[in-house]
Amino acid sequence: MCVNRSVRRLLLCCTQYGAARSATTFALILISACLLLGIGSAQAQDQGARQSPPYDSAQVTVPTAAPLALVGQPIYQENCAPCHGVQGMGDGPTAADLPSPPTAFADAAAVWERSPAQLFHTTKFGRLEKLMPPWQNQLTDEQIWQAVAYAWSLHTTQADVEAGKALYLESCAACHGQQGQGDGPDADGTLVDFTDQQSVIFRSQADWTAGWQNAHPDIGDQWTVNEQANTLEYVRTFSYWPPWESSYQPGSGVISGGVVQGTAGETAPANLPIVLEAYIGFEPIAAFTSTVAADGSFVFNDLAIDPNINYLATVAANGISYTSNFLTLSPITPTLTSDVSIFATTDDPAGVRINRAHWIVDQQPGAIMGGAIYIFGNSGDRTFIGQTVEGVEQPVTLAMQLPPGAVEVALDGGTLGERFFQVGDTIYDTLPLLPGENTRQTVIRYAVPFEGDTAELQQQFFYPVDQLTLLVASLPGLQVDAAALEATGPQNMGGQEYQLYRKADFASQTIDVKLAGLLPAGSADPRAGAATDAATQNSGGTTDGGMSTTAPPLGDWVTWVMLGLVAALLLAAFGVALQRGALSNHYSRQSLADLRETLLQQMAHLDDLHAMGEISQAEWMRQRSYLKAQLVDVMQRLDPNTASRNAIRDHAHAEGGHNA
Numbered sequence: 001m002c003v004n005r006s007v008r009r010l011l012l013c014c015t016q017y018g019a020a021r022s023a024t025t026f027a028l029i030l031i032s033a034c035l036l037l038g039i040g041s042a043q044a045q046d047q048g049a050r051q052s053p054p055y056d057s058a059q060v061t062v063p064t065a066a067p068l069a070l071v072g073q074p075i076y077q078e079n080c081a082p083c084h085g086v087q088g089m090g091d092g093p094t095a096a097d098l099p100s101p102p103t104a105f106a107d108a109a110a111v112w113e114r115s116p117a118q119l120f121h122t123t124k125f126g127r128l129e130k131l132m133p134p135w136q137n138q139l140t141d142e143q144i145w146q147a148v149a150y151a152w153s154l155h156t157t158q159a160d161v162e163a164g165k166a167l168y169l170e171s172c173a174a175c176h177g178q179q180g181q182g183d184g185p186d187a188d189g190t191l192v193d194f195t196d197q198q199s200v201i202f203r204s205q206a207d208w209t210a211g212w213q214n215a216h217p218d219i220g221d222q223w224t225v226n227e228q229a230n231t232l233e234y235v236r237t238f239s240y241w242p243p244w245e246s247s248y249q250p251g252s253g254v255i256s257g258g259v260v261q262g263t264a265g266e267t268a269p270a271n272l273p274i275v276l277e278a279y280i281g282f283e284p285i286a287a288f289t290s291t292v293a294a295d296g297s298f299v300f301n302d303l304a305i306d307p308n309i310n311y312l313a314t315v316a317a318n319g320i321s322y323t324s325n326f327l328t329l330s331p332i333t334p335t336l337t338s339d340v341s342i343f344a345t346t347d348d349p350a351g352v353r354i355n356r357a358h359w360i361v362d363q364q365p366g367a368i369m370g371g372a373i374y375i376f377g378n379s380g381d382r383t384f385i386g387q388t389v390e391g392v393e394q395p396v397t398l399a400m401q402l403p404p405g406a407v408e409v410a411l412d413g414g415t416l417g418e419r420f421f422q423v424g425d426t427i428y429d430t431l432p433l434l435p436g437e438n439t440r441q442t443v444i445r446y447a448v449p450f451e452g453d454t455a456e457l458q459q460q461f462f463y464p465v466d467q468l469t470l471l472v473a474s475l476p477g478l479q480v481d482a483a484a485l486e487a488t489g490p491q492n493m494g495g496q497e498y499q500l501y502r503k504a505d506f507a508s509q510t511i512d513v514k515l516a517g518l519l520p521a522g523s524a525d526p527r528a529g530a531a532t533d534a535a536t537q538n539s540g541g542t543t544d545g546g547m548s549t550t551a552p553p554l555g556d557w558v559t560w561v562m563l564g565l566v567a568a569l570l571l572a573a574f575g576v577a578l579q580r581g582a583l584s585n586h587y588s589r590q591s592l593a594d595l596r597e598t599l600l601q602q603m604a605h606l607d608d609l610h611a612m613g614e615i616s617q618a619e620w621m622r623q624r625s626y627l628k629a630q631l632v633d634v635m636q637r638l639d640p641n642t643a644s645r646n647a648i649r650d651h652a653h654a655e656g657g658h659n660a
């Protein structure tokens with residue numbers, strides 16, 4: 001009976017994560033459930049079969065380098081947060097369904113007597129009796145250590161560690177050394193090396209406190225308990241990199257290349273400054289500056305060869321930034337060569353095309369929730385810097401029309417009045433457009449109020465279009481008339497069914513779409529009722545009748561659904577571009593940065609909905625984990641040949657519970 005209850009809880013975790021979860025996720029949970037069932041069938045023969053192996057220090061793999069919490073953050077968020085919580089509070093959406101509360105890593109007392117090695121062992125071999133699966137077949141030992149490093153950092157803060165550092169330097173460094181290696185000028189005999197992974201990972205904060213009191217209780221005897229704890233937290237940073245600290249260490253890596261003129265008949269200017277930036281994920285951790293030689297060449301030496309670090313070279317010519325692709329060094333490939341293409345400029349828009357456009361139509365009572373994803377290209381060999389138009393003081397490069405009556409306009413990648421400007425029903429972009437296919441993506445979202453149950457949308461496309469896709473969210477009774485487009489049938493995306501329409505290779509024109517059977521203002525949206533029912537079931541509560549009687553206000557959960565679809569389509573567009581080899585240098589940076597901002601905006605909006613009580617804790621955590629997985633996937637798509645990135649990508653969707 002106990003095993004059956006455990007299996008039911010595990011399968012409940014799966015249903016809470018819903019249709020948006022990947023097949024890998026379901027397979028992992030199903031395998032874990034089958035494992036528990038198998039253990040249950042053998043229980044009569046071996047009562048201990050349901051237990052994970054006890055802690056054995058001999059089974060702990062010692063890390064070869066200090067683990068990086070910044071690398072472990074996405075691993076933790078996608079695999080551990082569903083139980084342990086995003087902030088390590090032990091309040092993940094599946095925590096309530098576990099037989100005992102998961103560890104709250106944000107509570108310093110919860111890890112006080114646990115060494116990093118114990119956390120590693122528990123993560124690797126699991127706690128089957130508490131429904132925590134062994135992660136040794138899903139994550140590498142290195143990935144487990146990175147995740148443990150991030151989990152460890154959740155119970156302290158940068159301010160606390162900095163306070164501990166001041167106390168350490170004042171009272172401890174004279175013996176233990178500035179870097180904690182036991183080599184201070186006043187060291188007497190052999191002291192512990194706080195950077196020695198072979199030693200420190202097996203010691204808890206409680207162990208260190210006992211050693212401190214035994215060796216020299218007089219040092220820090222006037223400090224508060226918090227001051228002593230902060231000092232030990234600083235000491236711990238000698239053996240791991242907290243997420244707020246740059247882990248960049250120079251090495252033997254070399255990145256070289258050339259600045260190449262991509263415009264026929266033009267020459268590349270010499271002596272341009274070039275900047276090489278280093279990133280972990282999307283976080284910049286270091287930057288280096290050099291000058292392009294007279295022959296266009298450049299070289300950066302003494303670079304870190306950590307495969308978790310991505311490099312990006314940037315050159316500015318005529319006020320326009322041009323970049324390399326993301327580059328990753330490793331001990332196997334410590335040197336790489338990459339060119340940066342620059343272009344002459346033009347004010348002629350003849351080369352501007354829409355390589356791909358996704359027009360999205362959803363609804364809520366009384367309003368169309370619309371959006372458009374434009375992926376632009378430039379078929380010429382010069383960067384288009386724009387033309388002047390009435391109503392905008394600076395040259396504009398791209399024009400995108402809003403349907404008449406559109407309100408609540410939002411843009412990803414910029415704001416109105418800065419990069420973007422609106423004149424009437426037209427949105428103008430001012431960012432220069434580089435040559436190549438798929439060199440710019442722009443996302444526009446809006447609402448169009450309507451009266452009654454019908455509406456007509458008009459969308460003008462100012463440039464030739466290679467491929468247009470219209471997606472209309474399906475609801476009972478909805479009728480769609482899109483005569484200029486070809487209907488291709490329904491498709492399910494993120495749990496919502498959409499009717500798809502397509503049109504390819506057409507010149508600039510206006511597309512009309514007529515809608516009937518819409519939800520009138522003041523009516524109930526059946527999806528909102530379904531979401532309320534699901535949240536009620538997950539929380540174990542009830543509502544007054546179980547159905548929403550009024551629609552959510554404009555801009556709430558339907559807007560979030562729209563954001564999710566935007567990100568999914570953008571991610572798909574990147575996949576197509578990569579398969580076709582169509583990613584230009586600028587596309588790999590600017591467009592992925594825009595997609596990153598889209599995903600971050602989704603997460604911020606989702607957090608707002610959760611704070612206002614619009615969505616349940618379980619739904620909030622499920623969708624937030626999904627968004628985090630997409631962020632990891634974006635970086636992996638930029639670097640498909642790096643094994644470590646592939647591993648992170650593969651496991652980012654493997655939601656499960658850590659119950660360390």
